[in-house]
Amino acid sequence: MAQTIRRARLRGLKKKHRDILAQEYPRFSDAEMRNRRKLIDNWMDEHDLDHVLVYGAWMSGPAVAYFTGWPVTVEAAVIFTRGHTPAMYIQFYNHLPECRHMAWETEVLWGGERRTIPAVIETIEARGKPNPRIGVIGAMPLGAIQAIDARASALVDLNGAFFGARLIKSDEEIDWLRIGAALSDAGYEGLRKGVRLGHNERDLGNLVERAYMPHGGTNLIHFFGVTSMANPDCCVPRQWPLTREVATGDVLFSEISANFWDYPGQILRTFTVGAEPTPLYRDLHDTADAALDAIVAKLKPGTHASELVEASSMIEAAGFTTYDDLIHGFGGGYLPPVLGSKSRPAGPIPDITLKPNMCLVVQPNVSTTDEQAGVQTGDTFRITETGCESLHNVARGLDRVDPA
Known part of the structure; x- marks a missing residue:
């Protein structure tokens, strides 16, 4: 007979909250995620951007989870380009199966052996015109910024816009x-x-x-x-x-x-x-x-x-x-x-x-x-x-x- 595990009841929660807790992986609705992705489209229009790059590493980088549903583990870089499915390059290789299961409408790929940013650059180059304008969200290493900047006509810091959007909750x-x-x-x-x-x-x-x-x-x-x-x-x-x-x-x-x-x-x-x-x-x-x-x-x-x-x-x-x-x-x-x-x-x-x-x-x-x-x-x-x-x-x- 299986052992019954008793857990103390959490205070203040309604059935809808308990239902969220009971999900295999808690997920936001498709409508919620679409509204978030619209922010990317709006910023691309506002700043005349060709791509938006969202980055996080070592358990940090809330924008990655906000736009994909995947909480950053070791490293994650997501490329948003109009007309393309967002591509997310992650580390490490053994994180791919779970990330692919959790990420919302995102192509999940391995960043390669210590080459996540080179993979990002290859995707950017394959997706559009030379010297693109790229919006960036997240704290990135200097070397990564320099490598991307060398291939862009402009980098636009969207961190302020992102955190401003987070002030009012859905x-x-x-x-x-x-x-x-x-x-x-x-x-x-x-x-x-x-x-x-x-x-x-x-x-x-x-x-x-x-x-x-x-x-x-x-x-x-x-x-x-x-x-x-x-x-x-x-x-x-x-x-x-x-x-x-x-x-x-x-x-x-x-x-x-x-x-x-x-x-x-x-x-x-x-x-x-x-x-x-x-x-x-x-x-x-x-x-x-x-x-x-x-x-x-x-x-x-x-x-x-x-x-x-x-x-x-x-x-x-x-x-x-x-x-x-x-x-x-x-x-x-x-x-x-x-x-x-x-x-x-x-x-x-x-x-x-x-x-x-x-x-x-x-x-x-x-x-x-x-x-x-x-x-x-x-x-x-x-x-x-x-x-x-x-x-x-x-x-x-x-x-x-x-x-x-």
Whole structure:
């Protein structure tokens, strides 16, 4: 008799989301993919292009997945030319069968032994006129750019256009982001329920990933800040885990993003370990909660990015600052607007006004000015027609966990 595998139910998902999770390979509809390919056609018209080259390597390059359905593994280069089926050259050879199964209306070819870009150039030369105009999306090595540029009359950078197109999500993308948020929630709950005295930060990552991997989630990030409330030495979650062991009287704050095929959530929470928060940590988190509430109240169509920064001014009024970015766009990359607080700007405030189906992470990381103590709280939010909604289903607030 086959063993029954029990998986904890993901919060906040409807039947349509569970149906997506149950697919052999989750796929967007043909209509969704056609709309994406129309962007390529529009850019070719706008910039008088003969080809568009989309590139990614080493698990990075969201445009490849966006236009083909294939998440980049080692390397992928896709050539779009009017009148031709898109051709995608990938590495390595053993990745071809799965890529051919997953890629939407794309001819999938091996890039050859360390010659993906030469194969791309051969295709470009075979498809059209000499010295073409080529649009490029993705971060490419200098040698690859030089090789293509030598055969083109012009290279046009389409990265700004691509990421601009990603700011407003389709309804199908929102569904996938809800799944990513549910997986991220599961990761946080796995951490909160599973943490034990003596665990180190490597163990914490194991707890997080074990909670969502059975549902098809993969790790984007799980950053932890663990320190003694009595003698703190950490003001922002760290990117790499320490071997320091969790102890009574600690504070643990986390930033967790589980990925669902390039569609993650992001949940940020803080809890104390086996003790009530000290006055400092209570003040830090009260300020973070107040900032989050004030910013969320401004998340609606028509709000300018500068208003979101202004809404966080109670952080400085309380004598605190921030270390991490305060707000950033999300879903398809680390998107505009990327905003810091008044005391720790993230650069010039962009001229961006919120619109429906934009998605933002609001994540006040309120910290002391000496960089010794901090907390973090926040969610991924969708801008609706009249306001906003969180994509997450985990209660906010400073929690306390009493592990064995």
